[in-house]
Amino acid sequence: MNLDSKIPEGPLAEKWSSHKFNMKLVNPANRRKYHVIVVGSGLAGGAAAASLAEQGYKVSCFCYQDSPRRAHSIAAQGGINAAKNYQNDGDSVQRLFYDTVKGGDYRSREANVYRLAEVSADIIDQCVANGVPFAREYGGLLANRSFGGAQVSRTFYARGQTGQQLLLGAYAALSRQIGLGNVKMHNRHELLDVVKVEGHAKGIIVRNMVSGEVSRHAGDCVVLATGGYGNVFFLSTNAQGCNVTAAYRAHKRGAGFANPCYTQIHPTCIPVHGDKQSKLTLMSESLRNDGRVWTPMDAETAKQIREGRLDPNQLPEADRDYFLERKYPSFGNLAPRDISSRAAKEACDEGRGVAATGLGVFLDFRDAIKRDGQKAIEERYGNLFEMYRCITGDNPYETPMMIFPAVHYTMGGLWVDYNLESTIPGMFVGGEANFSDHGANRLGASALMQGLADGYFVLPYTVGNYLGEQGVAAAGKVTTDHPAFAEVEADVKARINKLLSINGTETPRSFHKRLGQIIWNQCGMARSKEGLEGAIRDLQELRKEFWSNLKVVGGADGINPELERAGRVADFIEFGELMCRDALMREESCGGHFRVEHQTEEGEALRDDENYAFVGVWEYLGDDVEPNLHKEPLIYENVKLATRSYK
Amino acid sequence: MEKTMNLTLKVWRQTSANAKGHFETYKVENISGDSSFLEMMDILSEQLVEAGKEPVAFDHDCREGICGMCSMTINGIPHGPEKATTTCQLHMRHFHDGQTITIEPFRAKPFPVLKDLMVDRSAFDRIIQSGGFITARAGSGVDANAIPIPKKTADYAMDAAACIGCGACVAACPNASAMLFTGAKVSHMNSLPQGKAEKHRRALAMVTTMDGEGFGGCTNIGECEAACPKSISLDMIAQLNRDYATAQVKNFFQPVS
Missing domain, CATH: 3.10.20.30 (Beta-grasp domain)
Structure with missing residues (x-):
């Protein structure tokens, strides 16, 4: 497996501009001869499809939702970072770059992160041009707020629905291109496999989720922007349909999978209420700007609160432990996500948790309301408070919110080089689906930034470069008549038939729940050698059971949500094993990956830069063969590796 | 328990x-x-x-x-x-x-x-494709603070942009009218300075598509606003009517697109 990261020569700040100059261009008149397949219509996919079409390429875009406007980018609440320094508080490209590398616990690639910080300012300009109604001050200029892991205010936002507004901006641009006939949109289609011709990605096999028809699509290259794999945990903040199938199918066809164990557990979610729950709901991290996180000092008081015998509002100041402020005085309630989540888990492990299950901590706005008035708080977080009230039945203006960590984002993903090209030539990967920018932990408000950076400002250049290198004579040469398409299509159909013909007794959802339990317990917030080894055995067992006792009602034709889930769960089970292997391999703690064997005396993550400053990239070798590990060393020329401290 | x-x-x-x-x-x-x-x-x-x-x-x-x-x-x-x-x-x-x-x-x-309970709402996509956008190619934006937008205007645009495109307004309306959906998008974009250049074109194109898709007319019943999960206001329909009427008059004298 060739892991040449293709980082351009030259000083960090000049890499992207010199690379842009050195890349091949395609003459505008020739662009229409190329056909680009984009899978996914979120911020990365939607923006890439729109931008490539604007440049003149012929684009086909696929999404599993009923409209490209519904991709899960829409659910991001808090905001998007950009190094605009509109607040005159010391921000710069260099600082955003540094914060992101540090926030990622020094496990990301310097050159990619620098480029991300560099294009961040262009993203805001582009979004405003597209009509994104960002929050503004009375003077008419853009407002900012701060987010975890940063000491400057660089986050742009649109109430509590920044993701929706950014996605609607990209969707509008995409819709314009659909209307002009430059993009052919395929809604309600799910990617089931990738087709390679002479080693290059040249097409995909998809299933029409309405008719059930399996069809072939050929292109000159393929862009995957298919999101993250958080639903491997069953309960996560992801949408119900989010899945790993596209990325995992590409992996099985030769794309290296990087750092699958890097998952983000977000500290501020609404606690779990019961076993029939289908998803967890995130409360934006922006709430930590004004909310104070606490639990009672002792377990006995916590018990009284849990049992409803004590009103938390009545608890005197001295009996409250504002544990983030205590442990991390300089960042306080805005400590990064991995650190805040672990601190909450620790408090609950000590029996000081609240909520009926004991798995919850308070996020209290009492002091902020006293200081700024309820109206100001309403203005800032009104819709989030409303959402909380709607889900829990509690009024957070009167009683403190309860939160608990939940799986939210996955930093691992398909390995890509500086051009966002995977180890399969001609297959590009953008957004959460790739591994590139967040290292072992993502800072708040950086996912939207990365999705749009990839979609608007990176892929449109690097895809063009690839097409230019292939030459215009190659444009459109591969068609769906190529035998490779028939072969992969036959595989896909055989797999569907297999899923339908097991005739066992257990439903896909039940398998999914069992999978989630194994992963959450052994590959969640705290991981150990013993636990992971056990999990791998359990997952192998679960996989066997799945393929011998699965029950899928309905047939291959028409709408069949059970069949859809079965296919996704099958991939999640295999992928879960890969995750555990990666976590087992990484004998250190970094960011969201916490190995109990590797911690400081104070219980903080203990990195091992000497042995583990690399990207772990897995090569698939067969269903019952252990995957092969490859390493891309991470070389830091501009940032000095240090112990991450937010104290 | x-x-x-x-x-x-x-x-x-x-x-x-x-x-x-x-x-x-x-x-x-x-x-x-x-x-x-x-x-x-x-x-x-x-x-x-x-x-x-x-x-x-x-x-x-x-x-x-x-x-x-x-x-x-x-x-x-x-x-x-x-x-x-x-x-x-x-x-x-x-x-x-x-x-x-x-x-x-x-x-x-x-x-x-x-x-069963699944419906095809792609008609909404086609309404947007006909005009629910601001033409601004990637990379062509000017500095985001170059055009100050009064907070009131930005807030109004945000109120309109909160629409999630679910279609409840259509399902609630006895005429199956899509005026609230279309009005919200038109109000969002037409109220912003960036969206002004295409204001009339947008209103005409979106209404034409909306009618072509078979949505009914608005008879001021207000069920749409009541059913809307994002509380989009009927004012958006008023703005659509205003912008559409102006666009028609302008179009009469000189085609706007």
Whole structure:
């Protein structure tokens, strides 16, 4: 497996501009001869499809939702970072770059992160041009707020629905291109496999989720922007349909999978209420700007609160432990996500948790309301408070919110080089689906930034470069008549038939729940050698059971949500094993990956830069063969590796 | 312990777009008040699957009230009885033990039923494709602070842009009018300085597409606003009417596109 990261020569700040100059261009008149397949219509996919079409390429875009406007980018609440320094508080490209590398616990690639910080300012300009109604001050200029892991205010936002507004901006641009006939949109289609011709990605096999028809699509290259794999945990903040199938199918066809164990557990979610729950709901991290996180000092008081015998509002100041402020005085309630989540888990492990299950901590706005008035708080977080009230039945203006960590984002993903090209030539990967920018932990408000950076400002250049290198004579040469398409299509159909013909007794959802339990317990917030080894055995067992006792009602034709889930769960089970292997391999703690064997005396993550400053990239070798590990060393020329401290 | 409830569900079943549909009655038991409506539907589905029957097909995705994918008309009201709430955010604590709940798809001619409770809302996409955008190619934006936009204007645009495109407004309207949806998008973009250049073109194109898709006209009933999970205001329809009328007059003297 060739892991040449293709980082351009030259000083960090000049890499992207010199690379842009050195890349091949395609003459505008020739662009229409190329056909680009984009899978996914979120911020990365939607923006890439729109931008490539604007440049003149012929684009086909696929999404599993009923409209490209519904991709899960829409659910991001808090905001998007950009190094605009509109607040005159010391921000710069260099600082955003540094914060992101540090926030990622020094496990990301310097050159990619620098480029991300560099294009961040262009993203805001582009979004405003597209009509994104960002929050503004009375003077008419853009407002900012701060987010975890940063000491400057660089986050742009649109109430509590920044993701929706950014996605609607990209969707509008995409819709314009659909209307002009430059993009052919395929809604309600799910990617089931990738087709390679002479080693290059040249097409995909998809299933029409309405008719059930399996069809072939050929292109000159393929862009995957298919999101993250958080639903491997069953309960996560992801949408119900989010899945790993596209990325995992590409992996099985030769794309290296990087750092699958890097998952983000977000500290501020609404606690779990019961076993029939289908998803967890995130409360934006922006709430930590004004909310104070606490639990009672002792377990006995916590018990009284849990049992409803004590009103938390009545608890005197001295009996409250504002544990983030205590442990991390300089960042306080805005400590990064991995650190805040672990601190909450620790408090609950000590029996000081609240909520009926004991798995919850308070996020209290009492002091902020006293200081700024309820109206100001309403203005800032009104819709989030409303959402909380709607889900829990509690009024957070009167009683403190309860939160608990939940799986939210996955930093691992398909390995890509500086051009966002995977180890399969001609297959590009953008957004959460790739591994590139967040290292072992993502800072708040950086996912939207990365999705749009990839979609608007990176892929449109690097895809063009690839097409230019292939030459215009190659444009459109591969068609769906190529035998490779028939072969992969036959595989896909055989797999569907297999899923339908097991005739066992257990439903896909039940398998999914069992999978989630194994992963959450052994590959969640705290991981150990013993636990992971056990999990791998359990997952192998679960996989066997799945393929011998699965029950899928309905047939291959028409709408069949059970069949859809079965296919996704099958991939999640295999992928879960890969995750555990990666976590087992990484004998250190970094960011969201916490190995109990590797911690400081104070219980903080203990990195091992000497042995583990690399990207772990897995090569698939067969269903019952252990995957092969490859390493891309991470070389830091501009940032000095240090112990991450937010104290 | 928390209280649970037993419910009778009358659910619309329809095998495919062209098939004839009918109501089926099901019972679900021990439903927690903290479950969402869709979690209750999950329980029903698992129950059906375990009995070897096909589950009820329904659209859903984010389950946090923002993607606009979930639909369903519950006891005659799109997204159910709670104000400003999507089906996925409707919790069972708003129902009571022993209640019978009728669940139908969003009913409107431009939203054909695909299966059971799933409908095809792609007509909304086509309305946007005809004009619901601001033409600004990637990379062509000027500095974001170059054009100050008064807070009031930005807030108004945001109010309009909050629409999630779920289609409840259409399903609630006796005329199956899409004026609230189209009005929201037109108001969002036409009120911003960046959107002014295409203001008239946008209003004309979107209304033409809307009519072509078979949506009915607005007769000021107001059911759309009442059903809207994001509380989009009827003012958006007023703005659409204004912008459309102006555009028509201008277009009469000199074509705007």
